[in-house]
Amino acid sequence: MLASMQQTSVSPVFVGRDPELTDLADALRRAGRGEPQTVLIGGEAGVGKTRLLEEFLRQADDQGVLTTDGGCLEVGAEGLPYAPLATALRRLHRCLGTELENAAAGMEGHLARLLPDFGEADGEPNDEYGRARLFEHTTRLFERLGTDRTFVLAVEDLHWSDRSTRELFAYLVRTLHRARVLLVATYRSDDLHRRHPLRPFLAELERLRTVRRLELERFGPGEVAAQLAGILGTAVPDRQLVERIHRRSEGNPFFVEELAAALREGCSTGLPDSLRDILLVRVEALDEETQRVLRLAAEGGSCVEHALLAAVLEDEERLIGSLRAAVGANILRPDPDGDGYRFRHALVREAVSDDLLPGERHRINRRFAEALEAEPQLVGADVRPARLANYWYHAHDPARALPTALDAARAARRRNAFAEQLRMLERALELWDEVPTEHLAGTLRPYDWAETYPPCSCDDDHHDEDCDRLCLIDVLAEAVVAARRSGDRERGLSLAKRALKLVDEAEHPARAAWFRINRARMLGHLRRSGDEEEIAYAHRLVEHLPPSAVQAEVFALGAGAGMLSNPRPELVVLAERAARIAREVGAHTVEQHALMTLGGLRNDLDADPEAAVAQLTAAVEATRRLGATDLLLRGLNNLSSLLRGLGRAEQAAELAREGLDSARRNGLQRNIGTILTGNLAEALIDLGRIDEAELVLAEGDLTSPTGTHAEFLDRLRGELALLRGDLAAAAALLAQARAANRVGQIQHSVPISRLAVRTAALAGRPLEARAELLAALAEDFPCGYLADFFPLLVDGAGAEADSRGLPEAEEGRAAALARIVEVASGLTPTAPLHHGWARLLDGELARAEGADTPAHWAAAVERLRPTGLPYPLALALLRAGEAEVLAGRREAGAELLREARELASVRGDAGLRAEIDALAERAGLAVVAGRPVPAAAPSAGESFGLTPRERDVLRLLARGRTNRQIAEELYISPKTASVHVSNILGKLAVAGRGEAAALAHRLRLFPEDLAPAGR
Incomplete structure (x- = not known):
């Protein structure tokens, strides 16, 4: 009834904005093709963002598109999260009913945290994983809604958004893929001061390919004239009136409306000049009682309920009369989502509130x-x-x-x-300090602690364990956890530091230790030093205390951190102690964390890896029974990684895939699911399923938050680029992985160093490959990580072997080989794969000295064949085939090379396959089905199309001669020598002399220069 009383101050004709409507329609079309889009609409207050959005949604509705919208609450609504999403879902529920409920099937418990209409929230812990699940299930709901038709979600007034809303919106933007969904958001650009949290948020979103930003400009005189014609109901408004209103409104459509309304209502003082007067002129024209109701409504919130207004005013009859007047003047309007009222424009509400x-x-x-x-x-x-x-x-x-x-x-x-x-x-x-202590008694309920924190009960020196009053230190503890879970770890560090100043370590050591380990976690997340020191400090605090959940957690965290940085025997004892204490005090998740760490440590330190597998498998099964999804995913991740390191890549892939599927179901794909993506891709690469690995990593690109485990995923992408022979891409991805690996965990740093060695060696830069290897071997080697260290040593020794005879690489070769031998002597193989790598290392070290024999490579092939992995078996077969050919056993060599090429092809290893083909061509062997065997082995010149003279020049170039020295030896001019070198570089497809020389040595184009006496 009240809605029908509104006067016309809004133009019934939609004016201008044709380009913006076209852009929105284009985004809608792309979304309809399954390409999710996001449009951000900015502009100053009153410029017409809402009117544009309303017009677009109306047009979309007419096309059969499913639309919904919600607005962020104005400043002053702190602590109320997800308001626009809750409103949008509530509107959808009214519109769709059971259809929305069907789309939410299986996710109601999570989505109830956004919209209580879905029922009771699930009983899962309110931790950072619960937040991830909420975000994931919201994404899945919208994907389902966009299955059969295009779905549009609009969020208004993003400048007022709470952080949780911004993060959920960004999550939707980043993770909605191949869905028919369009996201639209509006914001006030004039409100974005330098430190406004929306500024970096918008900048981050704008970098995404699917995001477009529109900025609404003010109206020109022609658009103002059209707007006035609609409001005043005249065909052509008076030109002088248009000029006056355009001048005073400065083309702002909302101010045009207010000025037109003031004019129509006969403003006695003429058109107001100031912004405040423009906004309040119609308010001040109302009777005093209505103005009083408007002042109440302005403080009540973005939308204030009728019953609440009536309770505050205590006279409902007078209230209804005032509301009639306010609605009739088009200052208030009934809320379409409930029994309440909101100001027609937030600017008016702000002006009324500021006038108080x-x-x-x-x-x-x-x-x-x-x-x-x-x-x-x-x-x-x-x-x-x-x-x-x-x-x-x-x-x-x-x-x-x-x-x-x-x-x-x-x-x-x-x-x-x-x-x-x-x-x-x-x-x-x-x-806190403004409230007298006596007023706190009995008024502050303690938190239902979800973590191991031992709550304090009083602030005095005589702590009473039975007291249930919440204290300042307790609030700080919960704030630390909230900061950590929300990602504001800098603030969390500050709060923990403040708390530690209040805690008497002698009186409450467990509490102090709890704050220390939370600081350690946040420092670790920030990739900042100091976490190990915090853990060690906490350890000293609880070392001699009675068993408690905090003590168990400190020990478990210490063992886990040590496992990643430097596995050592004392950590096994610590993990066992943590598990025992956790079991004793009933901290079941802490117990399984400790047991998982124990499995990893036993794999690194014991000679019986199967016992480690059994230990970790048992912890995973126990965690399944606990129903702790995040802990289960950690177990699947660790077990997958362990099995892959033992050469059991097929099992590793199965477990990683199981974990990834569970992460998707539970909303954790963008959390621990990222590292499970890496585990799966790495196992698939080991198995030679390269195309599948690329698809997994591509899916990871779509679902991983920016920067999460980037060192892992970028390194794997670099390895795939290297397999394809794209050295430039491999080098770029290597640089990215290195930049992301700021903490330098061994599990990432050693494989990254290996990629660097291989990339430099294949690019013909042997000195760079050596420098990378020695840098990686500069530190004392910790125990464990055999699956990473052995391949690194093999690749380093192989690079030295490939550059043997290259003058520039001779100096320092002996020291490099000695360091490889020294490190290898400290490694004890514990699995068939490790033994195979060890034999391969023996062969490469011998090859680097020119002393390798077929027996070296036969031993490596024998050990590696049972693993079923295409690499390093293909490498061992190549070396074995080469050795057989050099020994004069051409048929045996051809058979080995044939098998090596087949494995390299399965794995997509372009570089290894090219090396095999080059060797076969030089030796005159047929290793590809259907290829005829040459009558005689072609020379190195024939292999690359080099003329005899170019072959002579290349031989001298490989010996390190300059152009002048080449000219002198071959009795040609230096200029002619330079021309020959240029031609050689082109035919070999290398960038410089060094790469050409390295290639000649690596491919043994002149084996007579490399063979030792008697070979």
Whole structure:
């Protein structure tokens, strides 16, 4: 009824914005083809963002597109997360009913944190993994909604968005793929001051290919004239009037509307000049009682419920009369989503609120708070805690604001909105000293602690374990966890530091240790030093305490960190102790964490890897029974990695795939799912399933947050580029992986170094390959990681063998080989694959001295063949075939090379296959089916199309001669020698003399120069 009373101050004719509508329609078409799109619409307040969005959604509705929208709440609604998404889902539910419920099937417990209409939230812990699951299931819901038709989600006023909303929106932008979904968001560009959190958010989104940003400009005189014609109902407005309104509104469409309304209502003072006057002129034209209601509504929130307004005003009859007047003047409008009211434009609400006196604002907020406390049902249960906390805070009543802020923080945590939880907790910390101690007694409920933190019960020196009162240190502890879970780890470090100043380590060592290990976790996430020191400090604090969950967690964390950096026997004892204590105190997840670490340590340190596999398998099965998904994924990840390191790549791939599937189902694909993606791709590369590995990594590109485990995934992409023979791409990806590996964990740094050695060697830069190897071997080698160290040593020794005889590489060769031998002597193979690598290393070391024999390579082939892995078996077969040919056994050599080429082809190893083909051609062997055997072995010149003179020049170039020296030996001019060198570089497809010389040595184009006496 009230809605029908609105006067026309909005033009019934949509004016301008044709280019923007065209852009939106184009994005809608692309989304309809299964290419998700995002459009960000910016512009100053009042420029027409909402009107453009309404027009676009109307047109989309007419085309049969499913649309919904929601708006962010205005400043002052702190602590209320996901508001626009909740509104959008509620509107969808009203529109679709059971169709939406069917789309949410199986995910209702997660989605209930966004929209209570889905039922009760699941009972899973409110941790960072729960937040990831919420985000993933929201994405999946929207993908399902866009299965049979295009789906548009619009979010208005992103400049007011809470951090959780921004993060969920960004998650949708990044992870909606091959779905018919269009995301649209509006924001005020004039509100984005230099430190506004939306600025970096928009900058990050704009870098994505599927995101487009539109900026709305003000209207020109012609558009203002058209707008006035619609509002005033005239065909052609008076030119002078158009000029005056255009000048005073400066082309802002909302101000044009307000000025036109003031004109039509006969503003006695003429058209107002100031912005404030433009916004308040129609408000001040209303009677005093209506203005009073508008002042109340302005402080009530973005949308204020009718029942709540009535409770505050205490006279519903007068309220309805005032509301009629406000709605009739088009200042308020009924809320389409419920029984309430909102200002037609936020600018008017801001102007009315800003016009309040300080004491007036405090009094109004107190009345709202008291009314809501007296009748909590006046607002929805999902918004009640945050609304009440904000009313008391703006009422300037610390004694009431503090406990309600804590309640709002609890509510935000239940919704996995940790940024908003942190904001409310920081408000509580701000208010703490303003509330007398006696007022805190009995008013602050302790948290339901989800972690191992031992809550403090009082602030005095005589700690009473039975006291259940929440203390300042407890609030700091929960704030530390909220900061860590929300990703604000810098703030978490600061809060933990503040807490440690309050904790008496002698009186409460476990509590101090808890803050220390949380600092360690955050330092680790930030890739910053100091985490090991924090863990060691915590260890000293709890070493001699009675068993507790904190003690078990400290020991488990210490063992886990040590496993990654430097596995050693004492860590086994520590992990066993952690598991035993955790079992004793009932900390079941901590126990399984410790047992998983124990399995990894036993693999690194013991001579019985099967016992380690059994240990880790048992921990995985126990975790399945616990139902702790994040812990299970850690176990599957570790077991997959362990099995791959033992050469059991098929099993490793199966477990990684199981983990990845579980991560997808539970919303953790963009979390631990990223490293499981790497494990799966790496196992597939080992198995020679290169195309499949590329698909897995491509899917990882679509689903991984920027920078997450980038060192791992970029390194694998670099290995694939190297297999394809794309040295430039391999080098670029190597640089990216190295830049991301700031912490330098061995599990990443050693494979990265191996990629660097191989890339340099294949590019014909043997000195660079040697430098990379020696840098990797410069540190003391920890135990374990045999599956990484053996291949690194083999590749390093192979690079030295390939460059034997190259003058520039001779100096330093002996020292490099000696270092390889020294490191190898400290490695004890524990699995068939390790023994195969060890035999391959023996062969490469002998080849580097020119002393390898067929027996060296036969031993390597014998050990590697049972593993079933195409590489390094293909390498061993190549070397064995070459040795047989040099020994005069051509048929045996051809058979070995044939098998090596087949394996290299299966693996997609372009470089290895080219080396095999070059050797076969030089030896006159047929290793490819259907290729005839040459009558005689072609010379090196024939292999590459070199003339006899170019072959002579290449031989001298490979010996390190300059152009002048080549000219002197061959009795030609230096200029002629230079021409021959240029031709050689072109035929060999190399970039310079060094690469040409290295290639000649690596491919043994002149074996007579390399063979030792008697060979």
